[in-house]
Each structure stands twice: as C-alpha cells, then as structure tokens.
Amino acid sequence: MSPNILFTFISLVVGSFGIAFLVLYGLAQLAAHRERLDAITLASQDNDIVFLFDDEKLVNATPAAQSVLAAAADVGSDWSRLLSVMISKFPTLQHEISELADRGSMALESRDGNAVLKCEWRNGLARITLFDRETEQAHVDMDRHSLMAMEQELETLRATTQNVPFLVWREVENGTITWANTAYLTLADSLSETGENTSWPPAALFDTKLLAQAGPNEARRLSFKDRDGTPHWFDIYRFAIGNDALFAGSSADRTVKAEETLREFTQTLTKTFSHLTIGLAVFDRNRRLALFNPALTDLTALPAEFLITRPALTTFLDRLRDNQMMPEPKDYKSWRQEMTALENAAEDGTYEEVWTLPGGMTYRISGRPHPDGAIAFLFEDISAEMSLTRRFRAEIETGQAVLDTLSEAIAVFSSEGMLVMANSAYTNLWGLDQLEGIVETSITDATRIWHAKCAPSPLWGDIREFVTQTEERSDWIGQTRLWDGRRLNCRFVPLPSGQTLVGFTPEGRINTLRPTLRPQASTTHFAEM
Structure with missing residues (x-):
C-alpha cells in the first residue's frame, strides 16, 4: 500500500473518532442540560410552597x-430574604442548611409544631418545601x-x-434576631465592613x-462602637412576647453628651469652689445634696463620707442639729416648722439668718434659688466680724457715755x-429727744434749731460754711445770746x-476755752451783747 493511501486511511479513521466524540459530548451536555432543566422545573401539580436555590440565589x-x-424584608440576597421570613418559626434553619449537601435531605419542625420545612439536595440545588399542618387539617373561611x-x-x-x-x-430565646425595622437594618449595614x-x-x-432583668417601662443605656x-449610646426597652423579646431603642448620644458636659461643669465648679472660705451646699429639685465644697466640711464638722452619700x-x-452646728431649738416640732420655712424662703431667695452657735461661733446662712428647682445654702463664718x-x-x-x-x-x-x-447736754440745751438729736439731721436743720432759740446772729451762716468746707481749717470760737x-x-x-x-x-458754766480767730475770717463774729 502506498504511503498516500495509508495517510488517507488514517485521516479518515481519526476524523471518524473525532466526529463520534463530538456527537457523544453534545449528547452528554444536552442530557445534563435537560436534567438540570428537569431539576429546576416545578411540576404543575406542585401546589405547595416550594423554593429552589442555587447557593443564595433563587x-x-x-x-x-x-x-x-x-x-x-429587603435585606440582601434571596436566601437572606427567605431567612427573614422563616427564621422566626425555624430558628435553627441557618445552621442546619449548611449541612444539606452532606446529609442529602432533612426535615425541620417549626417551634409551634404547626409547620414542617423539608429540605432536599438535588443536582447541586437546594429544594425547600414548606408544609403547613393547619391548612392540611382544616380549611379556614374568611370573607373579603x-x-x-x-x-x-x-x-x-x-x-x-x-x-x-x-x-x-x-x-428568639437564643438571641437570634427574627425581625428588625428599617432603622435597625440601616444602622447594621453602616457598621458592616463591606x-x-x-x-x-x-x-x-x-x-x-x-436587659433580662429590666422591667417593661425600664430603660437601660447600652452602647456600641x-x-x-466612637461609642454610640441608646436607651433600650425590652418587652416580653411569649418566649421571644421585642426591643426598642432611641438614641441617647445627646443626653450622654449633655451629662458629660454637666459633669465636667460640675467638676470645674467644684475645683473653683474648693478655694472658697464660704461653705456651699447645693440641693437639687428633690432636695438631695448635689454639690458641696471642702469649706462646708470645715465649717459644719460634717464628715465628707456623709456628704458624699447625697443626704436629703x-x-x-x-x-x-446633732452636731450643735445650728441654734438649739426650744422643741423639735417648732424646729421642724422653722426648717420648712427655711426651705420655702430659700426657694424665694429671701432666706438670710445669723446663727449664734453654742461654742461662741457666729455663722451667716443665706439661701438662694437655683435653676430647675434647686436651692443653694451659703455658710459664712462671721465670728471675727x-x-x-x-x-x-x-x-x-x-x-457716748463719756460725752x-x-x-x-x-x-x-x-x-x-x-x-x-x-x-445729753446737747439734747437738753436745745430741747430735743435723744433720737431726734442725731437721726437724719443736717447742719442746716441744726442751725435752724439753734437760731430759733437764740438772738439773730451771722454766726450760724459761718458755721454752715465751716462744716462743709473742704480746704484746711482751724478751730475757732464765737458767742451769741439765748x-x-x-x-x-x-x-x-x-x-x-x-x-x-x-x-x-451757756453762761454761768466754767469755760476754759482760749478764743482764736477763724483763719478765713479777718474778725471773730460775736453776737450783740
């Protein structure tokens, strides 16, 4: 056989095998495709609730x-959406479905026992069928x-x-979230790494x-980062619903920030007040001690351990009263009434009293109103004063006695x-009462009194000028007649x-005065004899 004929024969054989392989491969692919189509096709008689998933895609x-x-809920993939519906009835679904490929099939019963979820692994797809036992046993009629x-x-x-x-x-009981609103999901999404x-x-x-021990109307402040x-704070409420728990939370960031600012402000005030010698005690609207300075412990002898407990x-x-740091009352009942009046006066900002203590100390106590119904008491040691x-x-x-x-x-x-x-000689001479002689009397008023009991004289005008004169002065004398x-x-x-x-x-009394002239006058004024 010639080489050309041999080469032609071999080419025909190889071509035949190639065509046969392609035909067989195409038939195999067509069979696989038809098998996959059969797998994902749900027969018309399938009236149950059936899902087919390829991984997380429906x-x-x-x-x-x-x-x-x-x-x-719109929470991502098709599988996540199905979980959001099913997980409340089948809490273990997320964990057990991961073993479906190895186990081949499984059946999960709902928590209330009214439904069964049958899961099967077919040709790389997860077939999930939901059977409702209640609808199988009874038919519920409902009008439109x-x-x-x-x-x-x-x-x-x-x-x-x-x-x-x-x-x-x-x-649910194990802490798995079975439902959440948009605000929660949005916040959770913002914290995800992707x-x-x-x-x-x-x-x-x-x-x-x-929150397990919190009451239905009792909020607990929790945080996350x-x-x-950056920490974010929320006031969380818990409500029991059967074996489940419903939670509601509102942002408390502004409240926490305000409390931190108030705390810093209080610390600043405390540092400032720590250098004051006046004792300070601020009581809040509930009449509990909210702020005090070290001087208060020094003045009242009350221990700091007692003040830190925020007493009423x-x-x-x-x-x-027990430490004898306030005036001893006659009886306890009247003292209580005085303390009530003290509180009311402090609220109006009108309370101010001097306490004379048994030890000889003297304190000035002042009460002042503060915002939000608080009141402040100031304790000042005025013993030296x-x-x-x-x-x-x-x-x-x-x-006065000497005069x-x-x-x-x-x-x-x-x-x-x-x-x-x-x-006394002055008030007797001019016929005045003791108080009338010194209360709100000007030199003008006095000279009128003198002039009324004496003969006319220019002496009184000179006296008025002398008393109100501001430049350097010298003593001088004069005479007049009553x-x-x-x-x-x-x-x-x-x-x-x-x-x-x-x-x-007056004439008839010993007078040892040595007359001198006024420095601003050329002659001394004498009344007519």
Missing part, C-alpha cells in the same frame, strides 16, 4: 412561595372584607415600623442579656454736714475725715 419558586417571599381589613392593618403596621426613627427588633446590605439575620448591635471606635436636706439639717462689730459698738457706747458726762453740749457733724453724734438772756459760748473744731465738732457752753 432559581425557581411556586406562586405560593413567591407570595411568601414578597412579604420578606375581613381579609381587606387585615391587609390594611398589616400595611399600616409595616409603614409604622419601617418609618419610625427608632430601633425596633425582635429576638458597607453592603447585611445578610440575614442582621448583626446584633447590643448585648441584650443585660462604630468603625472609628432634712437629714443634712438633722446632722447639723461680729467680734469686731461688738468691740466697735462697745467703744462707741463708751465714747454724756460732759457739761458742754457737743455735736459732731460729718463731712457731708450730717449730725452723727450728740451728747432768748432767756444767757450768753452762749460756741467753739468749732475740725476733726479727722472732714468731720466737725461743735460745742456750746
């Missing part, structure tokens, strides 16, 4: 199954109006939960175990020309701080 579903999925009312109520509830600006979600829609169930933002590590105002006053006042008063009384022993009628005028002091005929010797002496002493000696 490839087919019966009309009833599509109605179920239509009510699911009742159905429309239920659908309308459902639509209203959905719109409400999806649009409220609060976090609302529901958990920034995409969170798969179902969404991530748990809070440790809800801390965002991607930047009545308890605080009781301890002051009172001692000095008493000493000054004793010196004044002694000086009253003199036979010369003496009056002292201030730099403004007001009478500040007079002795209406009873007695001669009246007068002397005028400048005193420190612009004050002036005026002395009168």
